[in-house]
Amino acid sequence: MKLNLNQPKSYYETFVILTLILLSCVLTYYFHFVLRSGVLFTHFFYIPIILAAVWWKRKGLWVTFFLAGMLIFTSYISPLQIDYFYDDLFRSVIFIIVSVITVILSERIEKSQIKLKTSEESFRSVVESAIDGIITTNLEGNVVFVNESFQKMFQYSEEEVIGRSVRKFIPPLLRDSYNQKMKEFHKTGKRQVGTFESAGLRKDGKEFPFEISITNWEGEGELFTTSIIRDISYRKNAEKTRSILSAIVEGSAESIIGVNLEGNILSWNKGAEQTYGYSAKETMGKSYSLLFPEDSSEYREILDTIAKGEIIDHYETKRVTKAGQLIDISLIISPIKDKTGNIIGLSAIARDITREKASEEALARSEAQLSMITANMADIICQASIDGVYIYVSPSVKSVLGYQPPDLLGKSMLEGVHPDDRSRVTSCMQDARGKCMTQSVQYRYLRADGSYVWLGTTGTPVYDDEGQVTGFICNSRDITNQKNAEDALRESEAKYRTLVESANDPISLYDENGIFLMANKAGAHSMGEEPADLLGRSLRDFFPPEIAEKQIDLIRRVINTEEGVDMEMFVPYGDKDQWFSTSLQPIYGRDNQIHSVQVISRDITEIKETQLKLEQALQDKEMLMKEIYHRVKNNLMVISSLLNLQSRYIKDEEAKAMFKQSQERAQSMAMIHERLYRSADLKHINFGDYIRKLARDLFRTYVADPSRIKLEMDVEDVMIDINIAIPLGLMVNELISNSMKHAFPEGHSGEIGVKFKEHADQCVLEVSDTGVGFPPDFDFEKSDSLGLQLINSLTQQISGELKLEKDQGTTFKITFQQPEEED
Known part of the structure; x- marks a missing residue:
């Protein structure tokens, strides 16, 4: 904010005030003594004169009005009112005193304004020279002042900023958060200072992080907020860099250890933990010498070398792990310096090369083995220059061509090639060199005994560091037998x-x-x-x-x-x-x-015609089988219906129950034939589906109160041969109906379980209940029950095994194998 400091000089103001006082006295005398006006009327001339002085000074308005009021008030309390002369003299003295006081106050106000101007100029000089951005906003959040650093920081001119909302300089996503923090700050008190971090939005749309310190203050009865903004991009980047470097060091697979000049460990990364087996907690503050073999002078030599400011470059040495194991490491040690350049410690970067050492030894052994292999292999391995001159020949050349390797070194490959094949070999070499590709060629080569053998050679180009072909690696094999x-x-x-x-x-x-x-x-x-x-x-x-x-x-x-x-x-x-x-x-x-x-x-026209006739005959047979199954099913259903009709005329309940059981057995067999009739496979049925349908039908027939008896089924879909399905269906009918009829007498409740599984080459049928069960001495194989006798007989018919378990109810378990399919 800018202050108006353009005030008249002190002596000029005094002259004006004294002139107004004199004018007041003259007018008062004239109206009072010459025109004989009333006292109160005369006093009203004081008011415009005093107001003129007040307007000129612009300050001390309340003091002047107060003094003017006092002057008028004295008109009524003055004891000299009976004498007009003395009365006017008294009021004139009072007016002079009031005017002198006004002048004195004006002088003090002027000095205060001069000091204020000086203070404002000093403030502006400090503010404008500040590196940080400074912004002042009113209570509505509109900008009333910014310094040059703020303008440079946000890339706006002063005209583009003054009067605008401070939200303009905050990224949209952070504006609500910024407003919330400002509201919380305003609640804490007017003279409080608050600091927090946020982000700014420059004119070009780029964002940057800043730290802001804010304070509230009052001026001319209005509340203002001044904020000091510091760009912390460099600090954030430095923190990010330090975090990255710290993460790199901490996540490095290599051991990185910090040690002071006294030899005490100051830092220990994860790589050091993996390499040496010690945790950071076990090593911090301890001597670096714990990693060195006993009686080693290397520890002291390292400290002395680092103290001189020298770097210990890559070298291989040994260290001792927590487990006491001696490992090979590759080590670099560098001095650590403070800001003044003084050496305060060392950084040791080590890599465990124990495996590499073992690999080198293994490689040496492999090379020895390779030399032995090449000496005994059937192929000839050789290296030749770009002109075809032998540089290396494997010992196997002795067994193939009869030469010793030194006999061929330095000679051209073409010398031993049959004259009729040399052009072909030369062309192959040119192609390998020009196309930079592996080439193959077959040719005759002269043996040491003067005979020729056929060789099949594959040549691969060899390149230098610049990618130029410098020679060939060739693999030659005796292909004489192949040619034959x-x-x-x-x-x-x-x-x-x-x-x-x-x-x-x-x-x-x-x-x-x-x-x-x-x-x-x-x-x-x-x-x-x-x-x-x-x-x-x-x-x-x-x-x-x-x-x-x-x-x-x-x-x-x-x-x-x-x-x-x-x-x-x-x-x-x-x-x-x-x-x-x-x-x-x-x-x-x-x-x-x-x-x-x-x-x-x-x-195969005739064969195909015969085949078509056979297929037609097979279709006719399938239709016939379906018709037979359908008729058998119908006959069984007729038998079931006849049994049902006949049972109505039987009075004996036991005989009637036998008719009922016979009817159910006929229905179970009819159901199997019904499924065969509807199935595409006339020899097998899905027995799991059959069990589920039969069990639900029996449950609806025998169980009057489903809330008392529950039926649980765990049944797999297994295709069963018709010869097994019919007796097995009768057994399922007998076992489930027996449990439903006899396991739960009146008042008893429980559960009936039916399981059917196929494991490998065996099928298992299990029917169980939690009912009253059989007596302990019951032998089901000797029972006179027709149902149990039927189950025993049918089990033997399918070559199965029947077991009865009487613990916690009754469980019948039948195990059998399906017959092998005939070709």
């Missing part, structure tokens, strides 16, 4: 062609586009052509488009997948539909790439 085999293969190919030509089945070779490359007589004649006439022609010339495209797609699939295809194919050929059994196999060339596809076809 190739000759035999050519002879075999001739025989193969003879066999192909004499074959009765069509045999052809095609490229990927279905073009004939070869056809035997049988194949050509089947198309009404001679073999020579088919060469170069396409399958599209002989078959309908969809059939030709299908065959070409098969040929391309064999080429792409490198796998043969055997299939049966329907071909509408001429006026007759034919079936062919076709085999497509890839044919490889000498470059081990597929060049063509061999197709062998055999007419």
